[in-house]
Each structure stands twice: as structure tokens, then as C-alpha cells.
Amino acid sequence: MKWIDLSVVINEKTPVYPGDPKTKIEPAGILEKDGYEDHYVSIGTHAGTHIDAPRHMVKNGRSLDQISVDKFIGKGVLIKISDKKFDLDAIKSTNIEQVDIVLFYTGISEVYHQSEYYDNYPAITKEIAEYLVNKKVKMVGVDMCSVDHEPFPVHRILLRNEILIIENLTNLQELENEEFKIYAFPIKLEIDGAPARVLAEIH
Numbered sequence: 001m002k003w004i005d006l007s008v009v010i011n012e013k014t015p016v017y018p019g020d021p022k023t024k025i026e027p028a029g030i031l032e033k034d035g036y037e038d039h040y041v042s043i044g045t046h047a048g049t050h051i052d053a054p055r056h057m058v059k060n061g062r063s064l065d066q067i068s069v070d071k072f073i074g075k076g077v078l079i080k081i082s083d084k085k086f087d088l089d090a091i092k093s094t095n096i097e098q099v100d101i102v103l104f105y106t107g108i109s110e111v112y113h114q115s116e117y118y119d120n121y122p123a124i125t126k127e128i129a130e131y132l133v134n135k136k137v138k139m140v141g142v143d144m145c146s147v148d149h150e151p152f153p154v155h156r157i158l159l160r161n162e163i164l165i166i167e168n169l170t171n172l173q174e175l176e177n178e179e180f181k182i183y184a185f186p187i188k189l190e191i192d193g194a195p196a197r198v199l200a201e202i203h
């Protein structure tokens, strides 16, 4: 058994979606002075690797604390996206089951610290989102800053149907041709989303 960490590091340099608040980390307790170290952290709920709950885009949708924890664990399916093209037929030819957590590997995470990551990312199509809703998957994850562009129709289709979204995944290349299980735990915040530690357990 092998573990792969699919989460990015969070510090003040971690990129954020254009317009989102920047992460701030300030010392509170100082070891030499107070006998302990701790910090104040100010972070957007969609910074770094994170999970979107329905409330992110659905009125009165569930917040993270209201999600049944079994949603956060499931059999993973990796779908490689070539040339930034999301193709429904290619996705239909992949075996996807009701309990699955579907991850799309576009490779754009290789430019995570460059502007291209935010300026030129592909989008999941509405047809693919509807296909995944019919499949009743648990979560959809991407190695991109978002599953789609404004006005975010794919976000709405997935979240309205209680399919959670994981964004800013990394290391997905490690999962190619592997069978694996996903563990994706966001902080139990009573709001729309939160950073998450996302791990793959390779069998």
C-alpha cells in the first residue's frame, strides 16, 4: 500500500483565485517568549486544495458540517484530459460507479505558480456534469483552480445535486494506471467550503 498526497502546501505564497483574499499567517504565541508557538491564520475558504459544499453556489444548500462523512471517502477514478479537451465520449468509455470520486487530470497543475493556471484553464462541460450527476458520483476533483468559468454552470449542476467539488489538486500523475481510494477531509466549517487534506491510497 502506498499513500500519495494530492494537496498543495498552504503558506502566504499559495496562489489564490483572482479576486479572492490572500492568505495571511501571523505569529500569535512565540516559543522563546510565551513557551509555545501558535498563529493567526486568515485564509479564503477556496484557497489551496479545497472542497466546495453545495452552499458555495446553491441558496440554502448544505454547508460542510452538514455533509455525511462517507462522502469524503470513496473509490477513485482518474480520467486523463488531453490537450485541455473535456470529451463526453471519452468519459463515457470510463467505468464510473455510484460510489466513485472522479478526478480529472489535465496537467495544468504543472503551472500552478504561473498566471496561465488561472488565465487559461479548461472547463468541464455541462453535458459531462449532467452525466456525472446521473452516475451519482460522490465528488468530482480537478487539478485546476475551478471546474468551469463564469457564470459557473458546472458548479451549479454538481452542487445542486450534492456532488462535492475538489479544486487545486496536485500530483495526479502519480495515479495513472493505478487502483486507488480517495480520502478528502475539509475542516468542519459551518460554511461554503474549506481547505482539505486530500490523499490517495494506492492498492
Ligand SMILES: [Zn+2]
Pocket: 046, 050, 051, 052, 167, 193
Ligand atoms: Zn472552490
